[in-house]
Amino acid sequence: MSRKKSNISMAVVKRLPKYHRYLRELLLKDVDKISSKDLSKRIGFTASQIRQDLNCFGDFGQQGYGYNVADLYEEIGKILGLNQEYKMVIVGAGNIGQAVANYINFEKLGFKIYALFDKNPKLIGLKIRDIEIQDIDNLETFVKENNIDIGIICVPKSYAQDVCDKLVSNGVKGIWNFAPVDLKVDEDIVVENVHLSESLLTLSCLMNGCES
């Protein structure tokens, strides 16, 4: 089963987490095999789209027999980078930061939150689950000493670039950015944005029939 990494387009990358979620649900229901047609009914992509996507990175299906759910789940997990653990910190312990800290599902997938940071003295020292909110002044030392992989930015947009620079200069390779600003980083750093305003405007656009 060879993975043809270089053939995965950004459009497919964006669909992979959804495949992963549906395949997990199938596994939990003890489903061993599934056809592209049945998977299509559940996941909402067309069967031909599914065959095309899954062909991109390996040979999982047998004509007429369907996909092996466990194999496919495992292989997609590997492509998603889930065969390792990630050490994360959250910067900004407001509502969004606390919400992310409370998502225990991330931990099950191997994403472990090591600390939250804030500059608000009223928050410093508090705990979200068992994760302590620390003084933002400790951020750089902590990130460096603990080999943090991913920094989650939940601060107001005017602070976001500065926080990003501090994370990256101390070894962080991935930034999950909730601030409504586009961060500037070197090419080897990955930024994934959650821009809530843009999502809401997409909703209103579609409600007004803007899509063809």
Next chain:
Amino acid sequence: MSRKKSNISMAVVKRLPKYHRYLRELLLKDVDKISSKDLSKRIGFTASQIRQDLNCFGDFGQQGYGYNVADLYEEIGKILGLNQEYKMVIVGAGNIGQAVANYINFEKLGFKIYALFDKNPKLIGLKIRDIEIQDIDNLETFVKENNIDIGIICVPKSYAQDVCDKLVSNGVKGIWNFAPVDLKVDEDIVVENVHLSESLLTLSCLMNGCES
């Protein structure tokens, strides 16, 4: 200036909010005109991508003179549906629900939150800014009587479909869904998902070089 609505693909729709954000910043800096080349430098899309996108829905640029920032901002705002107000409710007043309720930027764009709903007696009666958290039992009556346009679902996934059904059957046309589940709705209802786990898996995928 004619809007060619039917030519806007989903890929363009997804880029429109970003254009809108950058154009607002230009307006705030009193920039009147901008070339596709200069816009490209700021926004990160290629100049030819920008010309192609903006050609989709009107004639804003003059060869060699650039785009009129105010006109383009207004027209993109119209396509995004921002020439009207939206009445919204949030269901689920946990961290995510409270975070969304605290985003005052949405209000500036015409999205007004009328109420939050929760089933937790400790939360009912509290206020986030000036918005009261009400008993979830009031949801259907409130949505119907106040002609709510958009429902924001911030409840655990096992409750999400039921909440969605209640919103839709009382007149809601758009669902902004933060629960990690794909909701089933009729064709005339728009759902925009914010699936945080999928965003995080996209990040780890890209950190492992999965994109071509």
